Amino acid sequence: MKNRNHVSKIGSSHIFKIIENALTDIPMFSLLQENGCLHAEVSDCEINKNTAAKILQTMHYIRILDERMVAAQRQGRISFYLACTGEEAAIIGSAAALLPQDMIMSQYREQGALAYRGFSTQEFMDQLFSNQRELNKGRQMPIHYGSKALNFMTISSPLGTQIPQASGYAYGQKMAGEPAVTICYFGEGAASEGDFHGGLNMAAVLNCPVIFFCRNNGYAISTPSEEQFAGDGIASRGIGYGVKTIRVDGNDALAVYVATLKAREIALQKQSPVLIEAMTYRLAAHSTSDDPSSYRPKEEESLWKHRDPIVRFSNWMKQKGWLDETAIANFTEHTKEQVLAALKEAENVAISGIDEIIEDVYDTPPWHLKQQLSDLKTHIAKYPKHYPRTSGRL
Amino acid sequence: MAAMNMLQAVNHALVLAMEENERVMVLGEDVGHFGGVFRATSNLQQTFGKARCFNTPITEQGIIGFATGLAAQGSTPVAEIQFADYIFPAFDQIINETAKFRYRSGGQFSCGSLTIRTPFGGGIAGGHYHSQSPEAFFAHIPGIKVVIPSNPYQAKGLLLASIRDDNPVLFMEPKRLYRASVGEVPEGDYELELGKAKIIKKGTDITLVAWGAQVEIIEKAAVMAEEQGISCEIIDLVCILPWDAEKVCRSVCNTGRLLINHEAPETAGFAAEITTKVQQECFLNLESPICRVCGLDTPFPFAHEKEYMPDHLKTFEAIIRTVNF
Numbered sequence: 191m192k193n194r195n196h197v198s199k200i201g202s203s204h205i206f207k208i209i210e211n212a213l214t215d216i217p218m219f220s221l222l223q224e225n226g227c228l229h230a231e232v233s234d235c236e237i238n239k240n241t242a243a244k245i246l247q248t249m250h251y252i253r254i255l256d257e258r259m260v261a262a263q264r265q266g267r268i269s270f271y272l273a274c275t276g277e278e279a280a281i282i283g284s285a286a287a288l289l290p291q292d293m294i295m296s297q298y299r300e301q302g303a304l305a306y307r308g309f310s311t312q313e314f315m316d317q318l319f320s321n322q323r324e325l326n327k328g329r330q331m332p333i334h335y336g337s338k339a340l341n342f343m344t345i346s347s348p349l350g351t352q353i354p355q356a357s358g359y360a361y362g363q364k365m366a367g368e369p370a371v372t373i374c375y376f377g378e379g380a381a382s383e384g385d386f387h388g389g390l391n392m393a394a395v396l397n398c399p400v401i402f403f404c405r406n407n408g409y410a411i412s413t414p415s416e417e418q419f420a421g422d423g424i425a426s427r428g429i430g431y432g433v434k435t436i437r438v439d440g441n442d443a444l445a446v447y448v449a450t451l452k453a454r455e456i457a458l459q460k461q462s463p464v465l466i467e468a469m470t471y472r473l474a475a476h477s478t479s480d481d482p483s484s485y486r487p488k489e490e491e492s493l494w495k496h497r498d499p500i501v502r503f504s505n506w507m508k509q510k511g512w513l514d515e516t517a518i519a520n521f522t523e524h525t526k527e528q529v530l531a532a533l534k535e536a537e538n539v540a541i542s543g544i545d546e547i548i549e550d551v552y553d554t555p556p557w558h559l560k561q562q563l564s565d566l567k568t569h570i571a572k573y574p575k576h577y578p579r580t581s582g583r584l
Numbered sequence: 585m586a587a588m589n590m591l592q593a594v595n596h597a598l599v600l601a602m603e604e605n606e607r608v609m610v611l612g613e614d615v616g617h618f619g620g621v622f623r624a625t626s627n628l629q630q631t632f633g634k635a636r637c638f639n640t641p642i643t644e645q646g647i648i649g650f651a652t653g654l655a656a657q658g659s660t661p662v663a664e665i666q667f668a669d670y671i672f673p674a675f676d677q678i679i680n681e682t683a684k685f686r687y688r689s690g691g692q693f694s695c696g697s698l699t700i701r702t703p704f705g706g707g708i709a710g711g712h713y714h715s716q717s718p719e720a721f722f723a724h725i726p727g728i729k730v731v732i733p734s735n736p737y738q739a740k741g742l743l744l745a746s747i748r749d750d751n752p753v754l755f756m757e758p759k760r761l762y763r764a765s766v767g768e769v770p771e772g773d774y775e776l777e778l779g780k781a782k783i784i785k786k787g788t789d790i791t792l793v794a795w796g797a798q799v800e801i802i803e804k805a806a807v808m809a810e811e812q813g814i815s816c817e818i819i820d821l822v823c824i825l826p827w828d829a830e831k832v833c834r835s836v837c838n839t840g841r842l843l844i845n846h847e848a849p850e851t852a853g854f855a856a857e858i859t860t861k862v863q864q865e866c867f868l869n870l871e872s873p874i875c876r877v878c879g880l881d882t883p884f885p886f887a888h889e890k891e892y893m894p895d896h897l898k899t900f901e902a903i904i905r906t907v908n909f
Contacts, residue, residue, distance in 0.1 A: 269709040320887040328887030331711035347713035348670055349642055382641035384673055412618030413639045485618050541887040551882050558851065562880050566891060573897050580891055 226505025276473030283446030350383030379410025428465030440470030612664030683727030707760030
């Protein structure tokens with residue numbers, strides 16, 4: 191055992207001083223100006239044309255999907271939806287910097303990351319309509335996606351619970367010698383949960399290759415960030431825990447991509463956590479259950495509409511000579527048709543048969559669950575009209 | 585009297601409590617200007633100011649720990665947990681702190697003025713995390729009271745009584761009744777005594793017990809049973825802790841049969857506690873085994889919610905089985 195001295199690295203001073211802010215001005219890394227031009231000092235950046243095109247295409251895709259599904263919820267076709275409008279660059283730009291073997295643990299607004307990984311329109315629709323083809327077997331509300339094949343952990347509604355899990359998952363990747371990291375998405379509101387603190391601290395102490403990606407979008411449902419925390423955002427907390435930290439312009443897809451690329455490199459090579467705080471704005475409502483006009487002014491929204499991340503990235507692509515407007519127009523039209531067709535198909539697929547209700551509670555159902563299922567089936571058989579979605583397939 | 589839904593009744597109780605006592609404070613996620621995700625705290629911030637009705641950061645353990653300290657100092661906090669499914673980060677505070685505050689200090693300190701409001705239960709297509717009924721977890725903890733209204737009249741009278749009660753109260757609001765349940769509610773101040781069950785209907789063949797939104801389910805089943813000539817006595821338990829064992833046992837001694845309905849999973853649900861007490865007190869009067877109609881022992885499912893629920897048909901079938909035992 192070695193001798194320890196936990197005060198050895200602390201200098202002393204005879205001047206009495208209250209420290210109010212040791213972390214003045216954590217800057218926001220940004221590459222693109224609002225008009226899409228690179229900042230004057232930036233010459234070029236490490237992204238290839240195919241990646242840039244895929245980021246742009248996925249941003250368009252998600253915008254279309256979100257608009258269509260909010261409308262579908264309004265029509266009563268699905269019970270719930272949650273859009274990521276305004277935050278596409280933060281989500282998709284970061285997902286683009288990962289490799290397929292990296293685990294994604296999301297909060298619930300990261301459908302863009304899933305789309306970037308290759309989740310199909312039909313898979314989205316099957317989940318939103320909770321039909322029997324859905325990968326999570328229709329057990330959760332709409333938008334709680336999950337795909338083992340795409341290394342996208344199934345979403346859980348409770349806030350922040352995925353943060354310490356991501357630390358643990360990343361530690362497992364390290365112990366198994368996998369050349370992979372875990373990225374963990376959450377909002378600035380979720381960062382108030384105790385799980386955030388436990389998760390970051392453990393990741394720092396145990397050197398876990400995890401990227402904590404905070405979407406600071408200004409609101410947690412109705413609660414503005416100034417009622418959520420009094421310090422300098424979420425970035426300052428990373429430093430407090432000894433976690434390497436980057437603050438980035440979340441509406442700048444290029445900056446987010448570059449920041450995440452570097453974060454991944456550090457996480458993997460140094461086997462240490464990195465926190466990214468992406469400054470963005472939730473242009474959408476929290477979900478289809480709230481109306482933002484009751485908690486924020488229209489003018490504020492307009493300001494951020496002018497900072498549309500898709501427009502900004504498109505402008506940069508154009509200047510770069512990489513923008514194929516015809517291809518985007520075709521893609522948009524094709525996506526709209528595809529979304530509508532998949533929607534119509536998904537809503538006509540049945541939900542899982544009733545036998546599935548007791549599956550996956552345990553590895554195999556114990557006696558009491560088998561008994562409950564048997565009783566339930568007898569009951570449904572007696573009142574088939576009352577349980578129309580399952581009675582035909584007992 | 586005025587017609588109100590359950591949300592309006594809750595809001596009314598909060599307004600009266602805040603008007604009467606300036607130390608009453610309302611806190612929780614989105615409860616401020618927005619008025620809560622269900623609007624139970626509408627206009628409280630506008631009326632009583634930001635210092636007395638305020639948004640909190642998203643930290644349930646923080647909310648309950650903060651409210652426990654606030655209560656200990658002499659205020660009367662009414663803390664909201666947005667959904668009962670999200671109360672578990674605060675479990676440690678409630679179980680180890682709030683509930684034991686007075687006992688561990690030999691009565692020197694108390695957080696008895698604390699009330700925790702939380703919506704619970706299924707019926708809103710909420711899946712795993714907007715549907716659970718965790719009352720039995722809290723029934724296991726000495727030092728708190730657990731109260732569940734089943735209509736607007738009860739919601740107002742019980743909430744006022746809970747806020748003024750000198751014990752921490754977990755006030756669980758059946759959210760599927762928030763707008764669905766409408767009834768006449770006195771506009772003035774009144775309290776309903778905690779710990780008292782309510783006999784909704786007298787009957788002679790079987791006693792049916794439920795609480796919250798399931799009360800209307802057993803009422804519906806009772807109507808079906810009456811058509812078969814079975815007379816049901818219906819009891820709304822109202823309070824889970826302490827519960828009105830005397831009223832339930834007296835009823836079962838008369839009817840000889842008992843059915844308990846709750847939405848929470850069957851295993852170790854509160855029905856098990858009622859069953860034990862009733863077989864102890866009414867053993868020689870029982871004509872048939874005590875029957876439970878509950879949620880399945882699975883997580884609360886989304887697509888199979890209808891099949892999962894202990895509905896009126898399952899209850900009716902169980903009544904028939906019990907009476908024909």
